[in-house]
Amino acid sequence: MKGIVFSEFIELVEDKFGFEMADDIIEKSNLPSGGAYTSVGTYDHHELLELVTHLSQETGIPVEDLVKVFGEHLLVRFAEGYPMFFESVTTCFEFLDSIENKVHVEVKKLYPEAELPTFDSQIESEQKMTLIYTSKRPFSALAYGLIKGASTYFNEQIEIEMEDKSTPEQTKVIFSLVKL
Ligand code: HEM
Structure with missing residues (x-):
């Protein structure tokens, strides 16, 4: 997993829980990288799962909830770092529909070593969209947070159901999205 994901996660922990907490969870985790992440580096995604697990133990907040909030934060950072993907669309559904065939395709060109999920997407009507997440990694909660972050970005109220x-x-999760 790309270093940008790790550095954003550590930054969010520092912001919300303080520098001591960030140091603490890095120390408690058994990290081959030692916890020194650079945005161009690539690291084992298990390191992220270990960091989140320790953060959950320390804060009492479930892993799933922490990862969802992280996804929302990551979407804001992506919007800052990659504005072109947001400027070329007008609605949240259109944006989500572009992840598989545009956004992640460009990500893969920039970082050939990136490990990306697959999204099978279908806009069924103006109100309804289905997005099927498939991955060898267990990051459907991250996808949930990214989808939620996108709905906030586009200022649309979207109900998200996961199956x-x-x-x-x-990992395979069907996201049913309903625009309210
Ligand atoms: C401009 C928007 C986006 C950019 C630039 C972007 C970029 C990235 C990057 C760099 C990674 C890490 C790949 C790796 O570490 O090897 C990633 C992973 C991921 N992306 Fe995106 N992404 C964007 C939007 C989204 C959205 C909206 C979703 C959800 C619908 C999404 C779902 C995921 C998930 C779940 C992963 C984790 C890997 C996995 O599950 O297998 N991304 N993305």
């Missing part, structure tokens, strides 16, 4: 269809081999 878990995962198998031991892969």
Whole structure:
């Protein structure tokens, strides 16, 4: 997983819980990288899961909730760092529809070593969209947060439902989105 994801996570922990908490969870986690992340580096995604697990133990907040909030934060940072992906669309559904065939395609060109999920998306009407997340990694809560962040960015109220269809081999979650 790209270093940008890790450095954004550590920054968010520092912001919300303080520098001591960030140092503390890095120390408690058994990190091959030692916790020194650069945005151009690539690290094992298990390191992120370990950091979040320790943050959850320290704060009493469930892992799932922490990862969702992280996704919302990440969307804001992506909007700052990659404005072109947001300027070329007008609605949240249109944006989400562009992740698989445009946004992540460009990400892969920039970082060939990036490990990306697959999104099978279908805009069914102006009010309804289905987005199927498939990945070898367990980051559907991150996708939830990113979707929620996108709805905030586009100033649209969207109800997000998740249906878990995962198998031991892969994570698969069906997101049903309803624009209110
Ligand atoms: C401009 C917007 C976006 C950019 C620039 C972007 C970029 C990235 C990057 C750099 C990674 C890390 C890849 C790696 O570490 O190897 C990633 C992973 C991921 N992205 Fe995006 N992304 C964007 C929007 C979204 C949105 C809106 C969603 C959800 C619908 C999403 C879902 C994910 C998920 C869940 C992962 C984690 C990897 C996995 O689940 O297998 N992304 N993305």
